[in-house]
Amino acid sequence: MIKKLKYFIQAIIIYIFFIIGKLLGKTISRKVFSFLFFKFVPFFKSKKIIEKNLRIFKNNISGDEINSITLEFLKNYGMTFIEYIFLNDFRKDNSHMTIKGKENLLKILQQNKSVIFVSGHFANYELMSMEINKMNIKLATIYRPLNNFFLNPLMEYLRRKYVCKYQIKKGIKGVREVIDFINKDFSIALMIDQRVSEGEKINFFNKSALTTTLPAQLSIKYNLPIIPVFIERINANKFQLIFHSQIKPDNYNNKLSLTKKLNEILEQMISKNPNQWIWTHNRWK
Numbered sequence: 001m002i003k004k005l006k007y008f009i010q011a012i013i014i015y016i017f018f019i020i021g022k023l024l025g026k027t028i029s030r031k032v033f034s035f036l037f038f039k040f041v042p043f044f045k046s047k048k049i050i051e052k053n054l055r056i057f058k059n060n061i062s063g064d065e066i067n068s069i070t071l072e073f074l075k076n077y078g079m080t081f082i083e084y085i086f087l088n089d090f091r092k093d094n095s096h097m098t099i100k101g102k103e104n105l106l107k108i109l110q111q112n113k114s115v116i117f118v119s120g121h122f123a124n125y126e127l128m129s130m131e132i133n134k135m136n137i138k139l140a141t142i143y144r145p146l147n148n149f150f151l152n153p154l155m156e157y158l159r160r161k162y163v164c165k166y167q168i169k170k171g172i173k174g175v176r177e178v179i180d181f182i183n184k185d186f187s188i189a190l191m192i193d194q195r196v197s198e199g200e201k202i203n204f205f206n207k208s209a210l211t212t213t214l215p216a217q218l219s220i221k222y223n224l225p226i227i228p229v230f231i232e233r234i235n236a237n238k239f240q241l242i243f244h245s246q247i248k249p250d251n252y253n254n255k256l257s258l259t260k261k262l263n264e265i266l267e268q269m270i271s272k273n274p275n276q277w278i279w280t281h282n283r284w285k
Contacts, residue, residue, distance in 0.1 A: 017033070018085045034075035038078065051066055056284055057270065072275035090127060098234075104244065112138075114187045117188070120270070121193055133165075140177075140178070142189070143167055166181065192263075195281070216262065226246065
């Protein structure tokens, strides 16, 4: 009962924030919520987790660098939060996005071939699937529902309407749906940077972390190439989306060796711009 009440209050506050953001407009609300997240998120998300994660990321990191990365990632987090109510603007417009590595998608477009897109929670991560979908690539995305069941229906609605129509809930049932989509020549997109209890312990920044092996398993079983995707916020309203070269399953002996390679690529993405990865996830729990 207490948890339900907590979720209800959280949902009401967020709905109010969304209304305020819509009234303020995208430009002003980004500034307001980047400030609010910097000031107040540390009271709700443990500063100890952020600092612990950053010290795993970089052994000799200084206090000043921890503070700097924390400030920038929370500012980005705030902007990403309020941008959910402006997803329709991103859907209709292309001026906010620069795309690199598009040649890595040409074969997919030409051959109508399925692939697995993998990434992490960088910048406004929702825009990655949106842009792939806008290229008329048949796509289904795997997502983790929010714990807050008062808020989750809105988030699912926004994702289905503006990001990608086909959303697959994480879990055993979701894996069966993934296979159905693959059999219909859909590509699959998923995040690989969060801890999963059913995952394998694989090094991530030189420390063992439970890691999903699903993309590697699908890639090997169905002979699907994997394309890592990275998004970076250049400024408040400008993003850069990068499609990396295809990773072919034939080059790896098993799911663990392929998953290790994906973790290494994810490490490179985080190292490129640690200011825009979400450090509040308890990745090495």
